[in-house]
Amino acid sequence: MDQSPPRITSVTVADVAHKAGVSKATAARVLGGYGTVSERVREAVTVAARALDYRPNELARSMTTGRSGTIGVVVGDIENPFFSLAVRGITDVARQAGFTVILINSGEDVSAEKAAIRTLLAKRVDGLIVSPAKESDVEHLREATRSGLPLALLDRGSDTLDVDTVIADDRHAAEGITRRLIALGHRRIAYLTACDTPDHRFRTAGDINTGSVRRRIEGFLCVCQEADLDGMEDWVHVGAVTPEHTHRIAAAMLRTPQRPTAIIASDSLIGLEVFKVCRELGLGIPGDLSLVSFHDADWTSVTTPPVTVVRQPVYGLGETAAKLLVERLNGKGGEASRIVLRTEVVDRASIADAPV
Amino acid sequence: MDQSPPRITSVTVADVAHKAGVSKATAARVLGGYGTVSERVREAVTVAARALDYRPNELARSMTTGRSGTIGVVVGDIENPFFSLAVRGITDVARQAGFTVILINSGEDVSAEKAAIRTLLAKRVDGLIVSPAKESDVEHLREATRSGLPLALLDRGSDTLDVDTVIADDRHAAEGITRRLIALGHRRIAYLTACDTPDHRFRTAGDINTGSVRRRIEGFLCVCQEADLDGMEDWVHVGAVTPEHTHRIAAAMLRTPQRPTAIIASDSLIGLEVFKVCRELGLGIPGDLSLVSFHDADWTSVTTPPVTVVRQPVYGLGETAAKLLVERLNGKGGEASRIVLRTEVVDRASIADAPV
DNA sequence: AAAGCCAAAGAGACCGGTCTCTTTTATATT
């Protein structure tokens, strides 16, 4: 049996109006900052409001205006430094523009993402920023946009969804580092990602639902093919969803005689775990294994050796997505923009010639 | 000049009622899941709702019920791994309990925090979880609770605020590592924190407004005193608010002839920066400098040498705060709980005997 | 068959703002 809810007895415009001796409409004009009011009345209402400690009820306001002043943000996992930094970018822009942010983690699970969207729709958010778990499964997003709700996609795009999108040039970055590794003589290059497939095995890039990662793998495979390396699909490993999973996958892979001479880690969490596994197995970096990681996490410069990384403009990703969304919310129409932010390889010391 | 707002034309209970051929009240009973309805009518309304793609308007619901199903969370900086992990704990619990989370960064600035509280109050959140920037300045929090709004404090408490509080045993942890360092022969031990004072100098622990950090410094100074080390106040450095600041402070300190032989870093960001400075200056850890950091960031085990840290149950901090808040929201009354979670020193290899 | 009861459905006020429409008051015009 629930207690009666706390029920915060709040001061309303009517209360203020009464105290100030004016009509509700007039008090509302002063308090809401619209319409025209005389200086004298404005003063009286302001004083009354202060005396009663009036606090506007945004909920009621949203009710009539149809705008909630809220942006819904759905990301995979706020605990991941990638997302926490992107969210920081989003919240900074949102706050500046007068919006608050409702944050929901999807855990990279589409059904959770759908539930999140439903919740946010019910809360009548003014717009959405989503990092879709699966590019192939965006019906819920399409539906949201159909009702006219502005949507911006973060880090992952969708060909079938014509909305503002901000991604990094993942493919280009992957191509660059793959080329570099091949030039250093590497032939057994593994790509390790958290993205998973139903049977935890990789066959083709099409199986990968996370757009950013799919583009990277496409770039990786494409460059390999150009270099006449065949069957590199077998070197793509999926399902590194937790440190434990990553550990298991990396250890298994590095314990085989035909172990990779280079590993590309799809995010800093994975890069870190590979690093740990090498320590455990007594493999030297870059002597026995070259390591490149996506995401320039702060610690990557401080390990021995420091890790060569693909620096993504993560804060900028969030910032830009939020800016685009805010523009839409302010009524700017026109074509959906698809913005691709540049990445950059930060050369440190974790890659070297392939061992002989 | 603003465009007219997008104005999502939504399907209302009245629409559904009309389509189902029943009264608004009856449709509302089915849709809202309250009151008694016949099976036949329930079916009809459900079908109509589905056909029209009815989505409840939580805003309107909140309007009458007085509950918004939302928890307001104010933290220093979501980008900081400490907070992003704690927020993960909060959101997990909140979602489980059917609440969504509005997240606002205070940037450890009290006036921003005040604005955040005001915003959240206006949005009529059901409860608040705050990590107060200043323990000494909590009038805005007191005021929020006065109106009956449940509040839980995260990582930082307040003696004058009688609300649910979840902190770590910071003082105890600081005492432990200080004792350890002294036992190893260290006499020049520096404590480095992001918390700042108006003139960026430290005099007494009372100057430190962030509760968790103040307790650590108290513990540090107390143990020093017990060991007859005097004037250790001079070894407490404040204002390491950004990596750049930290770098400057650490470098200045480590370049003096009378440099510290041990540094206690108040969070992992600071620990990392000290580590970098040592590299730059060619100081060996732990040969020339012993380093202990608060917060067991994932990378601390992977540096050379790995860093000895104070492991705080960060996720648990958020989780517990959220649980306490949810209990209050469900009407559980009674005394405010003050929960202190245990920390643990993770011994790695960054501390050693003081150099001779 | 009349009275009594209870489940089921309807009518309409209400939450706290916004906003349109109308009335009143002040200022400008000739």
Place this chain on the structure above:
DNA sequence: AATATAAAAGAGACCGGTCTCTTTGGCTTT
């Protein structure tokens, strides 16, 4: 001074739900 015009203030509907109060109708009871 009389009229035109604009500014200021008031009255009340409305947003989309919830919820109380009232009415309806089917079923039991004696």
